[in-house]
Amino acid sequence: MPRSDGYPSEYAERVLEFVRTIPAGKVMTYGDVAEYLGAGSARSVGAVMAAWGADAPWWRVVFADGTPPSSRPERALRRYTAEDTPLLADRTRVDLGRARWDGRP
DNA sequence: GCAATGACTGGTA
């Protein structure tokens, strides 16, 4: 949910900008985003995604175990199929061993 | 400004 003033904080903008740089077929964990960003924490990144993630590829940011966030996991799984993101055998979690982005082009 | 909230994580049992 956006701020009542309708404008994201500077921190939120940085998070969203970085998430948009994650290439299709790759993912990062909340903790990774915070680390590469050099600010905040996994929890705070989650807060930003919950508030502003709708305008970003939120399905490319997952829990540390590869589980996609939100109350709409089916939406995320559909994206992974479309982007050829590697999944685990159960097809409910991302295979972080192969899909985790190192942050380098 | 303070307290509660949560799309987090790693440790412990």
Next chain:
DNA sequence: TTACCAGCCATTG
């Protein structure tokens, strides 16, 4: 394996 816990910090009321 699952369940629970303390620490974490931007956001909200």
